Amino acid sequence: MLHILYFVHDLADPAVRRRVLMLQAGGALVTLAGFRRDDNALAAIHGIEPIELGKTKDAQFGQRITAIAKSAMKLRSALRSVARPDVIIGRNLEMLALADRAKSIFGGDMPVVYECLDIHRLLLRDDLLGGALRGAERHFGAGAALLITSSPAFVERYFRPRSGLKLPFMLLENKVLSIETAAREVAPMARPPAGGKPWKIGWFGALRCRKSLALLDEFSRRMDGRFEIVLRGRPARSEFADFDGFVRDAPFMNFAGAYRNPEDLSTIYNDVQFSWAIDFFEEGLNSSWLLPNRLYEGGLYGAVPIAVDGTETARFLTTRRIGLALEKPDADHLVALLGAMDEQHYLAAFNAVAAQDRKQWMIDRADCHGLVHRLAALTRSNEQSIDVKALPQLHRNRGGLQ
Template sequence: MLQILYLAQDLADPAVRRRILTLVAGGAKVTLAGFRRDVNSLAATHGIEPIELGVTADGRFAQRIGAIASACLSLKSKLANVGKPDLIIARNLEMLAVAKRAVALFGGGVPIVYECLDIHRLLLRKDVVGRALRATEAHLGRDARWLITSSPAFIEHYFRPLSGLDAPALLLENKVLEIDGPADRIADSAQCPVPGPPWKIGWFGALRCSKSLALLADFSRKMEGRFEIVLRGRPAYSEFEDFDAFVRNEPFMSFEGAYRNPEDLADIYGGVHFTWAIDFFEEGQNSAWLLPNRLYEGCRYGRVPIAMKGTETARFLSVRGIGLVLEEANAESLAALLGPMTPDRYIEATEGVAQCNPGTWVFDRTDCEALVRRLTALAAETPETMPTPAVPKPRHNEGGLL
């Protein structure tokens, strides 16, 4: 059985829980260690007690550097009861530093996989700060055997031209984890509201984009209740002046709290018509390149995605001939896109989503096992016997792996 030490930047991140479930379903034994940012009981994984390396704060980069340094100093005692793993997966840049320290403590010979699913804006700066961070990433990642990332645009726009990393890339899209296998029909387990007003737009997951919040609020007021906005997930409170008060004062917007992923997805998507698959958090950079979780989740349950023109998400939808694309980031443009919506037009749009292969949206037990087999083969290789990696494809691959 493959023994994996998984190092997470945020133990409260539901995406970390989903990755652990993926690896366990694939047949691996996983030890989870990482930093705690806040309390989120919904991110707990049954049977796995994480090793806490310290506490970090969202948006406080300097504090996180100090926490990493402290964790590296105390890592020997933290991992005292952990046997030497076959493989270490380091999620995000700061965990690469911890991974390097862990390899040294285990006596060397443990391959590292670097998992990077977002490109932080600091890494893209053209000044000395950006250059220093990219140099740090290249240094820490020089021995990484693989790079796991979730969008081909990350490879195209950052990892190839800027990062300095030589590790072969594995594309692992943010698909919905369904360990018991994909459904035969896309929308089989989610009941859709009756097509018609009030139309409901769901914005679920990591809520960190103040521009999206303001745009959706303006739009819903402009449409005078014909469209309602439903928010679910984890708000990044550091990115909003007062998220709770803002939502409370919006007549056509509601926040309905956190949820378990993937267990609650059918219920929450069953209450909306559209998925907000737009993010302006790092506009023109990470936000333009990512393929968000909510894209796959919404389409898995037959909901119509809304993407922003010029983004990787819009290109993804265009290839498949589905979804709606917003031309300009304002309430007027969104009203022009959605205002003429009719039940017939909506049903036609959902049928387009339903015609896609379920494997486009779902990562099942077979996929989990295939991933763990690849990781097992990687752990068995030595640098001298590793084959020359295939060049990653620049665009989409239905199987999710490159």
């Protein structure tokens, strides 16, 4: 059984839970180590007691760097009861540094994998700080065996032209983990609102975008209750002056709390007609390049995705001729896009999404085995790099993991 030591930046992140479950479903033994930013019982993983390396704070880069440095000095002690792993994964740059340190502690030649699912804005700066961080990434990533990332645009816009890393990569999209349910068993049903009820737009997951919150509030006010905004997930409260107060004062918006992923996805997406697949958190940079979890979640359960023109998400939808594209990110254009919505227009948009191959949105047990097999292969031979020219083919491929 492949033993994976997995370093993560936030043990309370539901996406971390999903990745661990995926590795386990693929037949791997996972030792989880990382930092905690807050408490989230819904992110707990049955049978795994993580190695907690400390606490970090969201949006406080200096504090996180200090915590990483302290942890690196104590890492030998923290790992004293851990058996020698076959593969070490570092989830983002900070954890890559600890993965590199762990490899030296174990004194082996086990491969290190760099998992990078977001490009932090500091890495994209043209000043001394940005250069220093890219230098650190090149230093800690130089000996890595594989880069795992979730969007072709990350490779096209950052890793290939700017990072300086020369690594083979694996495109692992943020699809829904569906171990027990076969693709043929997921059959979304149209759900136009009953007479007099509002249309619902769901914004689910990591809620960190002030611009989206303000835009959706203004739009729903202008529509005078014809549209309701449903928020679920984990608000990044450091990004909002008063998230709870804002939502409380918004007449057509409600926050329904956290949820389990993937267990609760069917329930929460079947409660809405549209999925907000837009993020302006790092507008023009990471937010324009990512393919968010909610894109795949909503697609699987038939929620019509809303994207903004010029983003990787919009490109994804355009190639499949599905979803709705917002020309400009303001309330006027959102009113123009959705204001005349009726059952006929909704059903046409829903049917286009529902007609897509379910495998495009989900990861099944065979995919999990494929991932673990790919990681196991790193222990036997060096991987060959995938030519970036193959990205469009990878991007369109619907046959599971890339």
